[in-house]
Amino acid sequence: MVGFNSGLDIKRSYYVATATPAPRHPVLAGEVDADLVVVGGGCTGLSAALHAAERGLKVVLLEGGRIGWGASGRNGGQMIVGLRKSAAKLVELYGRERAKALFDLALEAWTLVLHMIERHAINCDLRKTGHLVGAVSAADMAWFEREVECLATVMNYPHMRVMSVIEARAAVDTPYHGALFDALGGHMHPLNYTLGLARAAIAAGITIHEDSPVVRLERQAGVRVETAAGAVRSRHAILACDALLKGIDSGVESRTMPIGNYIVATEPLEDAAAVIPSNAALSDTRFVVNYYRLSADRRLLFGGGERYTPSSPADIEGFVRPHMERTFPQLKGRRIDYAWGGLVSVTTSRFPHVGRHGEIYFAHGYSGKGVLLSTLAGKLLVEAIVGETARFALFEGLNPMPFPGGSALRGPLYVLGMLWYAMRDRLKC
Ligand SMILES: Cc1cc2nc3c(=O)[nH]c(=O)nc-3n(C[C@H](O)[C@H](O)[C@H](O)COP(=O)(O)OP(=O)(O)OC[C@H]3O[C@@H](n4cnc5c(N)ncnc54)[C@H](O)[C@@H]3O)c2cc1C
CATH class of the missing domain: 3.30.9.10 (D-Amino Acid Oxidase, subunit A, domain 2)
Known part of the structure; x- marks a missing residue:
């Protein structure tokens, strides 16, 4: 059986074959309490968990499959400064001042990742x-x-x-x-970076459960997330599921493809x-x-x-x-x-979708620029949770439109558009 995030031949990846040995984490069983529950064990989720633990929050992270086996541990490892759209496009869309603020934040993602690697001695x-x-x-x-x-x-x-x-x-x-x-x-081994973040987050006091896909999300006084065998009651939740987000929040899901x-x-x-x-x-x-x-x-x-x-x-x-x-x-x-x-x-605009609905925060849709941006986004979500919202608001303001047809119909319509552009590309050469 293919596990939650083990499809598309990840076991045949260079990264899994050369991964730093890492512990497996137990499946969530029973009901637990936390200040913050993070759903998703890639760089967005792990960075958020680590930054939250460093701010004194009690954090439980739920990963549906294995830590790092989403996009974070199988990508090209290319560390590219900036957002997916060019700097000139940013200026055209948002004016010089706001464009520079956005670019500066994206540039910070590069220094943050280098800082993480050095501070936590990630090989x-x-x-x-x-x-x-x-x-x-x-x-x-x-x-x-x-x-x-x-x-x-x-x-x-x-x-x-x-x-x-x-x-x-x-x-x-x-x-x-x-x-x-x-x-x-530059470039790096993305799975080993992700596993290094996990190691640092555990050392900072977070709890990780693998093979624990979240199947339901309830907004109560705070949030309650449910897996097949347990639940976490928490003041805040972060959805850090990127392309694998499915079936737990259709409003958020409709913004990415x-x-x-x-x-x-x-x-x-x-x-x-x-x-x-x-x-x-x-x-x-x-x-x-x-x-x-x-x-x-x-x-x-x-x-x-x-x-x-x-x-x-x-x-x-x-x-x-x-x-x-x-x-x-x-x-x-x-x-x-x-x-x-x-x-x-x-996303429709190729800018990340970062935001919150009440006590549920999310960041995803980096559109091929997530090696650096995901670690930064995790940090920004935690800043917002503790009330420092200015930098989070910059990314939140990008707010890409939903795909036409929402999460149910986005596929077929989008496929048509993309095939058209891909065909034009082939005809060019
Ligand atoms: C093939 C490929 C190549 C790429 N190359 C580059 C590159 O060279 N440079 C670059 O900048 N970006 C690249 N990217 C993009 C980059 O990898 C992503 O933007 C980034 O890794 C996203 O990180 P994340 O933590 O948000 O998501 P992920 O790493 O995908 O983590 C999300 C996690 O959430 C878990 N999850 C999902 N749903 C649930 C649930 N219901 N319950 C519990 N857990 C759940 C998943 O199992 C997964 O582990 C590439 C992506 C791919 C796929």
Whole structure:
């Protein structure tokens, strides 16, 4: 039987194969009391639990499957500064002042994650080698220039620059028209980071129950959440379920859409340093984005291809390989040792959905930028719970619209739209 968050071949992931040993946590049994119940054991939930415990709250965290086996422990590990929309788009939508405040907060996510890694001595193959976006079309170079200009002048962020064709080729051995390079950012082993957060949260005094999916949420005096074998009564609750949120709060659920996304890890490459001399985290400007990087043991971890329908490809390796070989023809036929998938949750605006309904707080829908933002969002939720609402309010104000048709009909309508954009992308090249 597939466990709560063990689908899409996570057991065939590079991360599970190289995970730091971690304890299993008991199933919730019986009724317990807490100040805060956190639903979801990924980086959002664990960061919230850790920050709440450090503020003196009694925290119980309920994970439906295994800690870190949601998106947090199966993603590309790319640490990318900012929100999913460009800085220039932020300014266009919100004006300079609010856009800068939002960008500053997103930038803080990078420093917060680095702080967590250092403070809790988390061994997660951290590489601060920057992030590079490769231009698949010459037209991309114009918006790269505008973005660098906006970041430097409005956001006071001097770390981003445009790379020429030649510089880009020196950073990665594939023919881009140029690149956008952010010297901040990098990559890490996301499952080991998540397990490190869990270890720190336990040391701070929180209780974790695995294999304890929440099946019901009741608003009483405070909140009561129920699992098959127990319940937690609590003053506050945090929903940190991202793409796996289903059936416990339809209003919150209707703001995000799960999209299947797939990754492979090659055999260790003798020529890894020639493939990506910069060792940066990389992606490209395709609508269905390719993203890739080297692992600590010189494998290429390559994510490519998306599915908007609920079924996953029967052969994930066969699904991703053509994307990898189109980017790196020199790797044609190289052995693939690991292949797995995960669900990315996106919102209509591609901004995160962060907010509260009474004593139920939530944060999700980072739209492919959650490696950094999830740890920050967990911290902001706790700030709001203890009454420090200013920074939380900034993200809350982004408030993406629900998907048309709500949680029941969002799938079919969205699929049509996404397929259209994906087809346009294919016709471009
Ligand atoms: C394949 C893939 C590649 C990605 N690559 C990148 C990348 O390179 N860079 C980047 O910035 N972002 C990336 N992302 C996005 C990023 O991984 C996510 O935004 C982030 O991990 C979300 O963290 P989270 O803690 O909110 O959710 P999750 O890590 O998914 O955690 C949610 C947890 O809630 C649990 N849960 C759900 N419902 C219940 C319930 N009813 N009861 C109890 N528990 C429940 C789940 O089991 C799960 O463990 C990627 C995502 C995927 C899937």
